[in-house]
Amino acid sequence: MDNKASVTIHDIARELKISASTVSRALNDNPRISKATKDKIKEMALKMGYQPNTIASNLRNQKTNTIGIVVPLINRHFFSSFISGVEEVASTSGYNVIISQSNDLLEKEKQIVHSLFSNRVDGLIASLSMQTNEFDHFQLFSKKNIPIVFFDRVVPELEAHKIVVDDFMVGVKATEHLISQGYKRIAHLAGPTVLHTYRDRMAGYRSALEKNNIPIDDSLIIFNRLTRIDGQEAIKQLLALPHPPDAVFCGNDISALSMMVYLKKIGVRIPEDFGLIGFSNEPFSEVVTPSISTLEQPAFKMGLKAGELLIQEIERKTRSSKHLTITMPTELIVRESSNRKK
């Protein structure tokens, strides 16, 4: 039940009959302190079980060595891999990471951002919630010149650094792949268009069709939130069309999978009768039968990059005036669900 107050630098100072400032300097390896006293102080600190109080130091230094991360959902492969990347650079650079999830709710996101600000994080890394259509809460940071790096779900309007993949090219690559496999009526399951990442993918899809002289049929484009249930309802809706599609480019792997499950159940052969391609290469996509074609989003690397960039900005005295947008490569992964030509 040893619950007495922690040992502070003052305790060490008193014990050694020196001043607290000397102790502080010694523990921070300040060159103005002699080797001898440093050793003496460090030894005593160890002996007394001294543990620095980071909070006090943070308050005094106006710096917390902490990075805030906001993601829609931590429990998603893409995001947890991304965070893992950030965590890696952060910890090697001496930063802690505070993570919060918005659950895709704007209100929660706002609250989190305020809380992170109040905790005086040195920088912020964020991916927007699906509902986010206003950005005042981020102004808090930019107004005070605290660097922000957005990733994945970003908006062009935001003046900040961004780590993204080329979603337009994603749409193009996925669609052209399906075309190359001989599919004729290609549908697209798109996410909420408030998010430009989904808009861009759709634009890529349209562009690929146009370039290949395939007419664009808006009834083949469905918008929803890309959940499992959404996928199933979308495929039902598509199949009920007068001229149903013979392939779908899905906004994510989850919805592609749920479409596949439904199609298999009603006896549609994949990829012979129907082609499917998803997005983001979830771990399951490789192991289901048939395996699902998709595009790999380099989550971990994006996290590393975001962390690097942010820390660079934090440690630069003057804010860099221009905002970088780093576009990471995506890789088309052709698997069974869309591969009907050897």
Added chain:
Amino acid sequence: MDNKASVTIHDIARELKISASTVSRALNDNPRISKATKDKIKEMALKMGYQPNTIASNLRNQKTNTIGIVVPLINRHFFSSFISGVEEVASTSGYNVIISQSNDLLEKEKQIVHSLFSNRVDGLIASLSMQTNEFDHFQLFSKKNIPIVFFDRVVPELEAHKIVVDDFMVGVKATEHLISQGYKRIAHLAGPTVLHTYRDRMAGYRSALEKNNIPIDDSLIIFNRLTRIDGQEAIKQLLALPHPPDAVFCGNDISALSMMVYLKKIGVRIPEDFGLIGFSNEPFSEVVTPSISTLEQPAFKMGLKAGELLIQEIERKTRSSKHLTITMPTELIVRESSNRKK
């Protein structure tokens, strides 16, 4: 380039020609302040763009409203779901969460624990690294009566609260299920026995066999790290036996999957000729073909529970003397890979 210092309660006080303490009290809804002045103060705070400095408040209050979490790897379904659970209770109770990963390295774990301590987290939730065989770093917390909750990878020696599943029963349930399906020679792929969670599961397996008068054949028990490759090598080894098994209880779903892939490739029918059951209900297990029987480890719920318990302890003035061990139920999920009797 608005980089001037933040608005503090003193700025508000000066503006309103009142004292800082009144401002502080008003903003904290202290009943001793009149409604009128509260309103006035809050309005001014809003107008001036005041954002509380949590650090200062933390230092003063000796409380950070922050929970530290240490996991081996954030980018793993079980851990990220668990964290998600913690995060949920934490945020509804007004706590932030700092997450760090040990990468299964003892040294990293030590460093993290010290850093979390220095950041004066109000409590700690941890799952041990695979290397952890000493526990002094956690003493830091217990000595100062800061509550800790261990989960999943725990050791009995630790005097702290624990959230676990009944691994012995896991072994029993899995094995008895295979027996009930008529499999005769049941093998077990076990993880590293330094971790008691794997030891317990194996004990459950043995116990179930004994109870059903099935002789235990040690050549049917294989130990490795349960990776994909491990699974494949294990099944090859098992099939090469003079009397090969007709079913395997695997220590996790990954290894069960890789066995399945191999068995399918060489033409073994599942579940007719061979039965498989895994553990932990990875997302892919449900969607592969055949779907994999498994036992659900309620990660998210465990996270909720851990968070609840920890916060309870934090907010109790006196530490509860006894250490709770909460055993969460696991659920047998029978799917195709082991279900040969309708």
Added chain:
DNA sequence: CTGAAAGCGCTAACAT
């Protein structure tokens, strides 16, 4: 090379 003193922003006795 070391010490004294002030202050980071907030809160809570203790006043009144």
Added chain:
DNA sequence: ATGTTAGCGCTTTCAG
């Protein structure tokens, strides 16, 4: 109902 004052633990001028 509000103000005064001191201090959480640390760092950093400024002085010597």
